[in-house]
Amino acid sequence: MGLVIFLMGACWSNRIKAVSPSNTGFTSRSVSRSGYDTNSNSRNSSASIPATPRSEGEILQSSNLKSFSYSDVRAATRNFRPDSVLGEGGFGSVFKGWIDEHSLAATKPGIGMIVAVKRLNLDGFQGHKEWLAEINYLGQLQHPNLVKLIGYCFEDEHRLLVYEFMPKGSVENHLFRRGSFFQPLSWSLRLQIALGAARGLAFLHSTEPKVIYRDFKTSNILLDTKYNAKLSDFGLARDGPTGDKSHVSTRVMGTRGYAAPEYLATGHLTAKSDVYSFGVVLLEMISGRRAIDKNQPSGEHNLVEWAKPYLSNKRRVFRVMDPRLEGQYSNNRAHAAATLALQCLSMEPKCRPNMDEVVKALEQLQDSKDTQKKRSDHKEHHRMHGSGLGRPASGKGSVDAPRKASAYPRPSASLLHA
Numbered sequence: 001m002g003l004v005i006f007l008m009g010a011c012w013s014n015r016i017k018a019v020s021p022s023n024t025g026f027t028s029r030s031v032s033r034s035g036y037d038t039n040s041n042s043r044n045s046s047a048s049i050p051a052t053p054r055s056e057g058e059i060l061q062s063s064n065l066k067s068f069s070y071s072d073v074r075a076a077t078r079n080f081r082p083d084s085v086l087g088e089g090g091f092g093s094v095f096k097g098w099i100d101e102h103s104l105a106a107t108k109p110g111i112g113m114i115v116a117v118k119r120l121n122l123d124g125f126q127g128h129k130e131w132l133a134e135i136n137y138l139g140q141l142q143h144p145n146l147v148k149l150i151g152y153c154f155e156d157e158h159r160l161l162v163y164e165f166m167p168k169g170s171v172e173n174h175l176f177r178r179g180s181f182f183q184p185l186s187w188s189l190r191l192q193i194a195l196g197a198a199r200g201l202a203f204l205h206s207t208e209p210k211v212i213y214r215d216f217k218t219s220n221i222l223l224d225t226k227y228n229a230k231l232s233d234f235g236l237a238r239d240g241p242t243g244d245k246s247h248v249s250t251r252v253m254g255t256r257g258y259a260a261p262e263y264l265a266t267g268h269l270t271a272k273s274d275v276y277s278f279g280v281v282l283l284e285m286i287s288g289r290r291a292i293d294k295n296q297p298s299g300e301h302n303l304v305e306w307a308k309p310y311l312s313n314k315r316r317v318f319r320v321m322d323p324r325l326e327g328q329y330s331n332n333r334a335h336a337a338a339t340l341a342l343q344c345l346s347m348e349p350k351c352r353p354n355m356d357e358v359v360k361a362l363e364q365l366q367d368s369k370d371t372q373k374k375r376s377d378h379k380e381h382h383r384m385h386g387s388g389l390g391r392p393a394s395g396k397g398s399v400d401a402p403r404k405a406s407a408y409p410r411p412s413a414s415l416l417h418a
């Protein structure tokens with residue numbers, strides 16, 4: 001079916017090791033959350049523009065966002081009731097709340113529209129910076145694949161953000177949480193989600209100046225009722241290089257396991273850094289494994305390092321595929337998705353496709369009529385996983401229960417969606 005998509009030719013290096021993040025200020029989850037960009041030690045410092053070039057007042061005034069009072073958000077969340085917590089992140093908790101869709105005033109539960117309220121634990125000055133960056137970007141940018149920011153609260157020490165509610169939560173929850181609430185995503189839903197998220201990034205990279213997202217990961221991809229993907233969390237985003245500059249120089253920030261190796265090594269940030277992170281997420285989606293997972297056998301903790309040798313080999317790519325997807329895709333499609341991930345993960349940024357090319361490749365993959373799955377595909381798959389219990393293809397939206405519980409890490413502690 002001619003599904004193998006070579007966007008950039010075979011120019012990736014396959015023997016370069018990932019750069020250790022040990023000297024970059026990474027924490028196990030997020031990098032330098034307490035820090036912020038600096039333009040220091042850059043030869044091109046004049047090319048580095050601050051993430052929030054406008055003043056705080058300008059940003060808050062020019063956005064078309066509602067300014068909520070603290071008593072508004074407190075009422076909307078019923079005083080931040082613990083049982084309305086949707087999730088927890090590096091900056092604090094996210095609560096479910098209710099507001100009137102026209103006046104945006106707080107309402108009783110069940111009346112009006114549901115919103116997600118993110119309350120920042122103000123850990124000094126820097127939480128404020130990220131809060132402002134979110135308003136700066138989401139106050140200006142609108143796209144079907146970006147989460148909608150409705151408003152903010154800026155009162156005394158309080159810093160909150162009010163978003164449209166994304167009923168299906170994060171892709172992270174669906175891929176890695178166990179339990180009856182989160183059934184495994186089918187192959188076609190994974191493709192749909194990858195395509196939506198790719199469109200969101202492609203949009204950011206198409207703006208002038210382009211926006212580099214810098215924190216692309218499964219927990220920042222949220223899903224609406226129809227599993228449309230939307231990017232959230234612009235706290236680390238920043239403007240890309242302008243004029244003839246090739247990159248901006250920044251302090252290294254992001255999340256461990258997702259940041260591009262050249263960015264880790266040099267602090268030079270380009271749109272291709274986002275493409276690398278997209279490759280990591282695509283690999284997580286086809287494998288069902290976390291980018292970094294200490295629960296995997298030794299030698300398999302780092303997903304990219306472990307999976308890379310298998311991705312380029314059509315016969316061995318099944319080693320990487322999520323066993324919960326068994327029977328839902330053909331050899332060709334698996335290979336095409338793996339090839340795309342591998343290209344995004346090229347050590348050499350120039351060899352990575354741009355996000356428009358990634359979108360095209362995923363559209364092609366999604367559109368392809370791939371009904372004639374060969375029996376041999378399945379046989380090979382079963383052999384690779386040591387299982388003879390294959391099921392017939394279950395089609396779109398299927399939620400086959402996982403049979404290999406041991407293959408999946410326990411989720412890190414966090415609250416589930418209410």
Ligand SMILES: Nc1ncnc2c1ncn2[C@@H]1O[C@H](COP(=O)(O)OP(=O)(O)OP(=O)(O)O)[C@@H](O)[C@H]1O
Nearest residue numbers: 086087088089090091094116163164165166170219
């Ligand atoms: N608009 C929303 N609608 C529904 N749930 C949301 C929304 N925004 C966030 N959440 C939930 O809250 C969780 C926490 O989000 P948050 O962005 O604070 O942290 P995170 O992305 O998990 O981690 P990090 O701090 O590293 O970015 C998300 O994973 C998601 O489950």
Ligand SMILES: [Mg+2]
Nearest residue numbers: 089219220233
């Ligand atoms: Mg987030």
